[in-house]
Amino acid sequence: MTGNDTQAAETRRATLVTALAMSATGDRQAFSRVYDMTAAKLFGICLRICGERQAAEDVLQEVYLIVWRRAAGYRPERSHPVTWLATIARNRALDWRRSPRGRAFIPVPAGGPDETVDDAPRADQALVATEDGQRLDHCLDELDERPRHAIRSAFLDGLTYADVAGRAGVPLPTMKSIIRRALLRLRECLNDDA
């Protein structure tokens, strides 16, 4: 990131933190600023995980009601506001995917190994500190291709063990042990670099 980008990102962060704090006091205008600044990001998350527009809209709606109620619980010193919001959105979307309705819905057609991977983010959309991102990239790169891909797509597409095993055409227990081994390595690597 250039200096300007960094500064713009910090301004954005500070604006969001303030708007969230004001939302916590019941300020609806501030809340609508939070929505305007983040809805596209959160909708992108809901849409990708739900795989269906109607469901993604419902989940997004639920997400912002949760945000409205929980705004007072946000701690700026612990996480970036976008991370906090995105985590709520992703968790709600995962809930939907694991509900009977969500399970009945067959998402994203199974395809080649790379179909779910990486829409490269634009620099100005990189919301979360890039240093952490480089560390994660580095540690994921240390893993074998199969678990690396499985872990990424599990996170990004909201896939369970059963889903990733099914997509890869690997028995569930095999997939579980491949991923678990990789996670132990990943933890070690992420920890070492800290």
Add this chain to the structure above:
Amino acid sequence: MTPDDRLLAAELVIGLLAAEEAAAAEARRAQDADFAAEVAWWETRFAPLFDQYREVAPPPYLAARIEAMLALPHVAGRTPRVHWRSLAIGATGGALAASFAAWLLTPVVVTAPAPPVTTPARPAGLMVAQLAWTDKAKVPAPVAIVEPALGSVRLTRGVDTPADRDGQLWRIPAGGTPVSLGLLPRGGAREVRVALANLPATGSTLAISIEPRGGSPTGQPTGPVVAAGTLERL
């Protein structure tokens, strides 16, 4: 923290667990501070992946829908979080506000012209719904009386409406989306005439929302719901 605990935290964060396993891990997170810290650790490490999600603008009406819901005291208040899926089931009796949250959070086709769905067993006898205010109010809430033979829904008392707004009456079939029954008359009258095909059935919910003059522009409630109740056979 055993290595298995650490794995479980990672699996929870990444989303690898099936519903029941995830619920169990969430419960543990709520009780076990060490485990919660491990979950937080993984959340922080994986946060950079959020950058991979592409931004997609949500449809413009969503903002209005959310805004409208903030006005609902029971939905918007600082109450403990309840999940709408669990609410969708226990929507009777005291769980009124909850059933509203459920309804408001279920899919709503904004452009729906309120079709008179395939008429379920046409109601013959009188039906009543004791409405409850969604907000604390001093006066008792009205009772709605449905007389199918007359195609009429009457309220035992009126609903205060700001001068530039209309009260709108809705029926919400169990598990369905709201269908307008019409506007509450301004002034003294408290009766809404309803076409036979549009009559609410027993077990459905009646609700009153405050809408712009002339009624909701979208065909779905857009303003705060002020009163609601379940319809029962008399």
